[in-house]
Amino acid sequence: MSEPKKFEAVLDSDSRKAPVRVAFVTRRTSPHVKAKDDALVMTWPETLFRVAVAIEVLAIALVLLALFWDAPLEGLADPMQTPNPAKAPWYFLGLQELLHYFPPVIAGVLIPTMVIVALIVIPYFNINVEAQGIWLRDKQRRMRIVGVVVGVLVALFLAMRVWVILIPTVIVAAFLFLAAASLPDSPGRFRRWLVSKPLSFWIMTWFLIQASVLTVVGTFFRGPGWAWVWPWRA
Amino acid sequence: MPSAIEAYINDLRETRVWRSVFRSGTGATNLRRALAVQQNIFLHLFSVKMRRAALNFSMTWYLGTLSLATFLILVGTGIPLMLYYHPSVPQAYADMKDLQFVVSAGVFLRNLHRWSAHAMVLLVFAHMFKVFYRGAYRKPREFNWVIGVVLLIVTLFLSYTGYLLPWDQLAYWAITVGSNIMSAVPVLGQKMRFLMLGGNSVNANALLRFYVLHCVILPLAAILFIGIHFWRIRKDGGLYTGEGKPHE
Numbered sequence: 314m315s316e317p318k319k320f321e322a323v324l325d326s327d328s329r330k331a332p333v334r335v336a337f338v339t340r341r342t343s344p345h346v347k348a349k350d351d352a353l354v355m356t357w358p359e360t361l362f363r364v365a366v367a368i369e370v371l372a373i374a375l376v377l378l379a380l381f382w383d384a385p386l387e388g389l390a391d392p393m394q395t396p397n398p399a400k401a402p403w404y405f406l407g408l409q410e411l412l413h414y415f416p417p418v419i420a421g422v423l424i425p426t427m428v429i430v431a432l433i434v435i436p437y438f439n440i441n442v443e444a445q446g447i448w449l450r451d452k453q454r455r456m457r458i459v460g461v462v463v464g465v466l467v468a469l470f471l472a473m474r475v476w477v478i479l480i481p482t483v484i485v486a487a488f489l490f491l492a493a494a495s496l497p498d499s500p501g502r503f504r505r506w507l508v509s510k511p512l513s514f515w516i517m518t519w520f521l522i523q524a525s526v527l528t529v530v531g532t533f534f535r536g537p538g539w540a541w542v543w544p545w546r547a
Numbered sequence: 548m549p550s551a552i553e554a555y556i557n558d559l560r561e562t563r564v565w566r567s568v569f570r571s572g573t574g575a576t577n578l579r580r581a582l583a584v585q586q587n588i589f590l591h592l593f594s595v596k597m598r599r600a601a602l603n604f605s606m607t608w609y610l611g612t613l614s615l616a617t618f619l620i621l622v623g624t625g626i627p628l629m630l631y632y633h634p635s636v637p638q639a640y641a642d643m644k645d646l647q648f649v650v651s652a653g654v655f656l657r658n659l660h661r662w663s664a665h666a667m668v669l670l671v672f673a674h675m676f677k678v679f680y681r682g683a684y685r686k687p688r689e690f691n692w693v694i695g696v697v698l699l700i701v702t703l704f705l706s707y708t709g710y711l712l713p714w715d716q717l718a719y720w721a722i723t724v725g726s727n728i729m730s731a732v733p734v735l736g737q738k739m740r741f742l743m744l745g746g747n748s749v750n751a752n753a754l755l756r757f758y759v760l761h762c763v764i765l766p767l768a769a770i771l772f773i774g775i776h777f778w779r780i781r782k783d784g785g786l787y788t789g790e791g792k793p794h795e
Contacts, residue, residue, distance in 0.1 A: 351788065352599040355580045360597050361590070367609040368616040375620060375666060379658035386647065389640045390719035392748065399720035401728075402710050404668050404703060409724065417731030432696045435679070436689035444682055517679055 397537040406531030407524050413539050414475050428520070435513065444511040448493045456493060463489075477530050478523065485519045592777050594785060601786035606681070610674035617667035618769065624660040625762070632712070634758035636751040639714040664706050671702045683787035691779040694772055701769050708761035711754060722757075723749050 325331035354360070401409050411420035435441050447455060463486045470479035488507060495504035536542035559565060560573045571582035581595035600606065631650055632642045646653030675695060678684060684692035711722045726744055730736040745752030780786065 353596040354599050354602065355577055356593045356595055356597050357580045357583045357590070360593065360602060361584075363602060363609075364612050367612050368619075371613050371616045371666075372620060375617075375659060375663050378662045379655055382658065382662070383654060384658045384661040385717055386643055386713060387716040389637055390714045390716055390749075392719070392750075394716070396716055396720055399724050401721050401724045402707060403665075404672075404706070405725055405728075408728065412728065417728065418733060421728035421731040422733070422736075429696065429700070432675075432699075433693050436684035436686070436692050442685050514680070517676070521676060 398535060398539055400531070400535075403528065403532050407527035410477065410527045410531035410535070414473060414478070440511070441513040444513065446492075446497070446509045447489075447512045447515065448508060449497070452493070459489065477526055481522045481526050482519065485515065485522060489515055592781055594781060597785060598788050600788040606788065607786065608673075608677055610670055610677050614667060614670045614674050615773070617663045617670055618773070620663045621660060621667065622766065624656055624663065625766075628656055628660055629762060634712070634755050636714060636754060639712060639754060643713045643715065664709060668702060668706050671699055675699060678787075681787065681789070685787075688779075688783045688787060691776060691783055694776045694779060698769065698772050698776060701765060701772060705761065705765045705769065708757040708765060711749070711757045712761065714754060719749055722753070 400406060408421060408425065411424060414420065415424075447459075463482075466482055467479065467486070470482060491504070492507035492510060495501075495508045497505060497508055499505050499508065533544040534541055557573055560569070566572065569583075569586070571579055571586050573579065584590045584593050584595045628646075631646055631653065633639060643657075646657050650656070678692065678695065707722075707725060711718045726740050726749065729743065730740045732739060741747060743753070743756065744750070745756050
């Protein structure tokens with residue numbers, strides 16, 4: 314294998330004096346090459362027309378909203394006069410509701426950081442990429458682990474009397490165990506759908522429902538002193 | 548005479564000046580349609596053809612497109628609003644009153660900006676959940692998902708910094724509550740809060756910082772990451788149509 318080299322590398326960046334042809338033949342192909350021969354349409358006009366319509370519909374909806382519903386404006390900012398309750402923007406009210414139950418380091422720092430880190434790492438775990446129904450393999454062991462985790466969470470929230478977290482957790486857990494009691498060939502379509510759902514689905518759905526409930530409670534159900542109020546009685 | 552108008556427009560599009568601007572030329576051939584996309588700086592991130600399946604409404608609900616739409620509306624309304632706004636205390640609040648009672652269509656401008664901002668936060672969240680439930684974060688789109696998380700955070704900060712600018716009671720106390728959360732960070736909390744507010748409480752310095760963040764730094768960050776996000780869609784093989792799903 315020690316034949317003399319038949320070529321020489323030329324270190325010259327003037328491409329007219331030292332013309333170079335490099336052909337890379339790699340084993341990995343780009344995603345585009347791998348694509349199947351799906352039905353294709355021309356981006357112009359098919360895609361761009363649809364995009365334009367979508368943007369126009371949204372713009373019209375927002376213009377109508379802006380014409381008939383005024384943005385709030387209260388009195389001049391006064392550091393001496395704290396409103397009761399003082400509320401953050403709506404998308405942080407879930408966090409503010411958490412602060413009502415947990416110390417600031419947990420509710421204000423640890424939980425948001427964990428949520429962001431969890432979101433970032435989703436695509437890098439094979440369990441999320443394969444996305445196999447959680448109960449389809451290794452059911453007994455998974456049952457024990459999930460049972461312990463759900464049990465600990467429910468006991469914790471029950472001990473702290475955090476109903477707005479406890480109730481959604483119990484509901485999601487109920488569906489999770491209904492999925493465990495279902496089979497891929499169950500007669501009901503809904504149960505077949507449940508059983509096909511992977512772990513990531515259950516965690517994300519729990520997070521989505523939990524975040525929505527906390528945000529709605531923080532926005533509409535909290536009055537002076539962060540006490541519970543019924544919005545229709547206020 | 549629609550045919551005469553059509554002929555006139557076609558003649559116009561064949562003139563030397565027009566062709567110097569739009570090189571793709573006229574005619575309804577697929578070559579021209581491809582060139583119309585490929586030769587246009589604003590469209591060139593699109594591939595000239597797309598999978599038909601990617602256009603189905605159920606695939607995306609157009610949530611990414613609509614998130615971009617709200618961003619464009621926010622830039623379009625935000626720049627005129629800047630013409631009527633001074634980031635100083637208490638002039639900022641007086642400017643709100645001027646928008647309400649003096650500036651033509653000032654109320655409409657502010658309403659549209661505010662509702663679009665709320666819509667953008669909602670749509671970006673919805674876009675994220677839709678992408679997740681479809682499993683579109685799979686290889687080779689992993690990193691574009693991460694860029695998306697960055698854009699979510701940028702969106703939240705854009706909305707949060709804008710929230711202070713009217714300098715009314717609602718704005719002042721919402722930012723006070725929000726910035727108090729930050730001071731709970733161990734060790735660095737107080738310093739981070741001081742850096743963000745330019746002081747130990749929400750004051751005129753905080754207003755100026757939020758204004759610069761809201762009107763310069765965060766929009767530039769958003770444009771940069773939106774650019775990367777769109778470029779990656781193209782480089783990762785176009786919109787996700789369900790490939791690489793082993794169990795469905």
